[in-house]
Amino acid sequence: MRGPAAREDRGRGRQPALRPDPAGLRLPLRAAVIKGPRRIRAFGLRTRLLLAFLLVAAVSAGTTAALTYREARNALLETAQDTAVTSFRDHVQQTSFALPLRGGDSLEEVLRDIARKGKPHPWVVFAEYGSLRASSGENPESTVITPELRRTALANPHGSFERVVKDGVPYLTIAMPMVFKTSPDSLLPSGLVLYAVMPMNDEQINVDALLMAARDGALPGLAIALIPGLIASRSVLRPVRELRHAARNMGSGRLDTRIRVRGSDELADLARTFNESAGQLERSVQELREAGERARRFASDVSHELRTPLAGMLAVTEVLDEEADRLDADTARAVRLVSAETGKLAVLVEDLMEISRFDARAAELNTDEVDVAEAIRKTLQSRHWTDDRIRADLPDDIRARLDPRRFDLVIANLVGNALRHGRAPVTVGLRTAARPDGPPVLITEVTDSGPGIRPEALPHIFDRFYKADAARTRSAGSGLGLAITLENVKLHGGTIRAGNLPGGGAVFTVEIPLHAEEAGT
Structure with a gap:
């Protein structure tokens, strides 16, 4: 469409009458189905489903293993420490009846006796009475006894305990104060506190074994979970694949x-x-x-x-x-x-x-080797477009294989449309260009000096009977000129596009392969 009341049409100068077909x-x-290269998706739906299934299985297995490990570990350690605390309390209570010391018994000997009675627990027993310190072992390990445990032992006549890790080795430390029972409900502290230090190497070994068992049990579970994951993804993807195939068939x-x-x-x-x-x-x-x-x-x-x-x-x-x-x-x-x-x-x-x-x-292409510049000159002359309204930039010696009748209609339509809806002078240009991805093309440009094509009309410029100005119901043409021009260009295997020049005026550019038959038309 040209200008405010632009409308497509084609130039006149008909060939003999067409026979009905x-x-x-x-x-x-x-x-039309556009088939591009099939992309390989590294994270397709199947992969995401499997990963999601494995993630759920891993979280479930990990959570179950962690909870099982925690409960088993706590049960194992609590059993060991409860047994040790009860045993040590019994020995301390038995020892309390032998106080004060008899004969040549020394505090170290009493402590060693408590340590021997604590077997099979490998106790090392310490005694503290004011500033007096004594141990049943040759290598005292009193450094694992914390100040917090000492304060708790002095405040709690029933004793206390805690687990301590020293140099990577776990210990159970028990503090039991020596008391005198003055009445059924009254206890009198003696000031003597006995400490038992028991390495928990065996218990740690058992805990590590539990951890290994939980881990070794979770990994096969994940491998087994892969099988139902594959089955589930297959059942989900089957309808999706069928839907894709059906959509492709419909396309x-x-x-x-x-x-x-x-x-x-x-x-x-x-x-x-x-x-x-x-x-x-x-x-x-x-x-x-x-x-x-x-x-x-x-x-x-x-x-x-x-x-x-x-x-x-x-x-x-x-x-x-x-x-x-x-x-x-x-x-x-x-x-x-x-x-x-x-x-x-x-x-x-x-x-x-x-x-x-x-x-x-039913339209056919009857091609012949023609001199393109001469063909355009004949088109202009046959329609008496040889005055100063038309400017021709037509280099000689450009030959192409075209349908002369249809190419004549293309040029006549574009020039006639420019004269009616644009403004003189109208320029017809001709050149060739190479294409890196295809055969060389013949480029024909028709430009005018009018106001150009309105932007809202550009997408519809080649539509049949389209009018840029709805108020204009009649024009000199049929309204099919540019639509027929488009079909003729496509029949040659070419393209046509419309646009506006930067300084004003419309431009139509036609690109046709120099050898139309080789273009697969």
Whole structure:
């Protein structure tokens, strides 16, 4: 569309009348499927499902193993310390009846006796009475007795204990004060406190064994969990793969594609929804196909039937045009109006027949080796576009394999459209260009000096009967010129695009392979 009231049209200068083509009125509806390279997804749905399943299994196994380990460890350590505390308390109570010391017994000997009675526990017993210190072992390990335990022992006549790790070795330290029972409910501290230090190496070994067992049990569990994970992912992905395959089939035009419904879960609901949507789409497309078929047949039949009476009308109007100068002014004006409108009707009929051929895929390309610059000059001369309104930049010696008739229509449509809806001068340029990813192309540009194409009209510039100005219901052309131009360019395997120049004015650029037949048209 050109300018405020732009509308596409094509130049005149027709070839001999086109024959109707009833064989090409069927147009199967097929969707274009763009197939690109299939990407390898490192983290596809199957991988994510397996990872999620394994993560859940790992969390479950780890949580279960950690809880089991904690409970077993606590039970093991509590059993060991309860036994040790009870045993040591009993020995201390038995020792309390022997106080004060008899004969030559020394405090060290009493402590050693308590340590011997504590077997099989490898106790080392310490005694503290004020500043007096004594030990049952040759290598005292009193450093594991913390100040907190000493303070607790002096405050609690029933004793206390704690677990301490020293140089990586776990110890159980027990503090038991010596008391005198003055009455059933009264205890009198003697000031003597006995400490038992027991290494817990055996218990630590058992705890480490529990940890190893929990770990060794969790790893096979994860391996076993992989099997139901594979089965689950397969059951989930099967409907997804079927849906993808069905969508691809529908994209290629097989609208009767359906998915088998299994079960009653969400995936089954998805399959049913897809089938219902596919059925509705198939019915809608069938209705559109039939409507389009009827519309194409109607346009073709009407245009064909109108050609015969129009031929007679054109002959009569030509005679009337010749006699118009001899008639009075009003009659002459009416005669010329009838002649002009009859010509427009004839153009519209031939345009409809031409576009019907493209719709029916019946248009053929009859190529020949031509001098492109000379072909464009003939197009301009045959339409009397040789005045100063047209500027031609046509280098010689550019030859291409084209359909001369269709290329003539392309140039005529673009130049005529520029003259009607743009502003003179109109420039026709010609050049060739190499393409790194394809054959060399012939580039033809038609520019004008008008206001250009409005931005909202650019996406619809090649639509049939499109008008940029809805208030303009009539124009000099049929409204099919640029649509026919697009089809002719595509038939050559080329492209056409419209745009605006930076300084104003519209530009149409046509790119056609220099050898149209080699372009796979």
